[in-house]
Amino acid sequence: MIHPIPAFSDNYIWILTDKDSSLAWVVDPGDANPVLDYLAENQLTLAGILITHHHFDHTAGVKKLKQAFDCHVAGPSHLDKLVDQGLEDGDTISIFNYVFHVIATPGHTLDHLCYFAKNENKSPILFSGDTLFRGGCGRLFEGTAEQMHQSLQKLSDLPEETLVYCTHEYTLANYSFAVSLDKNNQKLQENLQKCQDLRDNNQPTLPTKISIEQEVNPFLRPHIEQISNSAARQLDQEISNSLVGRFAQIRAAKDSF
Template identity: 60%
Template sequence: MTIFPLPAFQDNYIWIIQDKDSSTIWAVDPGDADVVLNYCHEYNQTLAGILITHHHKDHTGGVSKLKQHFACHVYGPNHLTDLVTTPVFNGDQVSVFDNAFQVIATPGHTLDHLCYFCSQGPNVLFSGDTLFKGGCGRIMEGTPKQMLAAMTRIMSLPDDTLIYGTHEYTLANYRFALSLEPNNKALLHANRANQAKRANNQPTLPTKLSLEKKTNPFLRTHIKALKRKAAQQLNENPSDNSVVAFSQVRRAKDSFC
């Protein structure tokens, strides 16, 4: 199984799953149909299936056109009745080539958000807008409690899990992370390495869960010094309540310049 990104819009990645013995591909969150169609035309590929993580248009905008063109399977949240051919729920499995992806419900960014985890070969997580390199999605429909639960669920995956988020937000995320942990050596090293990647127009994704545990503030809201810095940015007192502390870190990021 090979996974690579097709850039779309300003900072989206449409992840393509390819098998060496197949002339078909799968797409994750194809917000722009033409990006996928152009790739298929250039490389003589057929789209066999689509995975949707959540309903936002930059993740679903190309699904209808692609479905009409290829008559492909579409897996995603059950309420997307005009797009999804097979609704999936937490704990379900989706077969992509010879690989089984487990569906993990991660409400928070949106209430319908799903991630897709595969433990065959390298561990892989398509995290949509739940977890990014160095950050997490805004809480737009869910609650801090739900988003913290999503972070906790992802943290329980194997440390070598490769995480494929859908936005190139890494450097902006690192600027905020460094405001909370300016002396975090792993974070400083990762920031330098990813600045070099972006200078060469290279994607910073995927990331590895082991790195995120060392550098991502939303997986580190249990750390007292980090919580204190976030609360200071909000002119609030730090909280010992895990949900409140997570909310403070998220709100600090929302207002970070």
């Protein structure tokens, strides 16, 4: 089972629990306190922590949780003072009945990793950190537009039924921007209404699915003329001749939206 633990103003710390034990793993614990509260309320023991990248809102709670439970910590290999198991692109890590494949997705940060696992009886799952959001993608703090474009293409190529668990509740803001580029997209309008209803009831808009993102996320669709033209117009620029250039224009348009 995968459950969101809200943190800060818009983070989710994902917790994985095991039906055969009282053990749990968490993904990107930027704050230890809500995790400790959830574990205590549900009589769970923390077995491990999975990190997608080094930003404090994904890692600040790791040391406190490690001190409390002496749990296993896995994440980008350069975080050698924080992790017990350094991970690189192509590695695997087993958590309960999942075998997660490590996918390097530089762009938001240079060290960003995503974690993908198939499941025999259920949909595949992806922990996408700050690379792929519902309706959006992470800002380019360290990487290039070309790196992020390639990273998103890797994720877009995953099975369409893959459930995507990202780390922020940015969906409504992302959809507001997406509509500005792609107002005639009926699937986008339907998803916007669905997510507005969820947020009105204080429910998370996650997980999303790869199939949904392929239909409505402008950062996976720079090849769509309407989207790229609209982004270029917002920037008062000529549309780029390359897909990477068009992606960069979409990202720049969102940054100033």
